[in-house]
Amino acid sequence: MKHSAGAKSSGSRKTYHHGALRKVLLDAARAEIAAHGARGLSMASLARRAGVAQSAPYRHFSDREDLLFSVATDGFERFTEALLEAASDGDDMSALSRMAAAYLVFGERNVELYRLMFASGLVPGAASDSPLKRAASASFQPLLDRVTALDSPTSHLSAHVRWGQLHGLVMLKADGFIHDSVEALMGVISF
Incomplete structure (x- = not known):
């Protein structure tokens, strides 16, 4: 009942x-x-x-997959908020570095959510007009906007390479291959 x-x-x-x-x-x-x-x-x-x-x-959820889609969508929305907040907190010259640090912190603090968002296959399998696909795409936009402002001729490619660096660092830390702090990592990567 x-x-x-x-x-x-x-x-x-x-x-x-x-x-x-x-x-x-x-x-x-x-x-x-x-x-x-x-x-x-x-x-x-x-x-x-x-x-x-x-x-x-x-x-509220038709099944487990619907629940996971909703959790991942919410995760992408929170992730985007963290990136936007980092970008707006200070001068424009260091916005990209602050966003990179926020990216790494989000991944480190939300390892399993991050895995659901980026490594579960939910996003590639989502319909192009779904809230999940829209939220995932929106999460890339702040990085793309900042890179475009700095590096317009190759902005999309450059943003993907920078995203790949950050994603790789999050996953390597999550899997125990890197033990350095976010601060230490930010001191050696160039953004």
């Missing part, structure tokens, strides 16, 4: 107001992914972590 949004549940389950359950579920999914990776996330584990009935996640 499904509980209506905002209804009180028995036991340790929480009470949610209309509209808050989706956020609670996304927060719980991010926490589950951070703790155990995306492979271990199921609708049942999500319901347990969120403290809701097993049927509750299906009110």
Whole structure:
């Protein structure tokens, strides 16, 4: 039996107001992914972590893939916000370096979410007009804009190379091949 949004549940389950359950579920999914990776996330584990009935996640997500698409979309939106905030915090000359540092920090602090976003195959398999594809494309735009301002004749290629450097560093750190701090890495890469 499904509980209506905002209804009180028995036991340790929480009470949610209309509209808050989706956020609670996304927060719980991010926490589950951070703790155990995306492979271990199921609708049942999500319901347990969120403290809701097993049927509750299906009110907002049709299945596990829909949930993962939503988590990844939210991740790209948060990632883009971090890059834009870094770019706006200080003078234009060092904006690209600040964005590079923000990129590395986001990847280091959100390893499993980053893997879901960039290494799970979700984005390449998403429809071109999907929120996930749009959010992923939008996350590249701040880097492209800054590189274009500095290096217009080869901006797209240059932005991809810089993105590749940052992605490689995040993944090498995540997999334990690099142990240096973001500050140390920023001291030796050129942006």
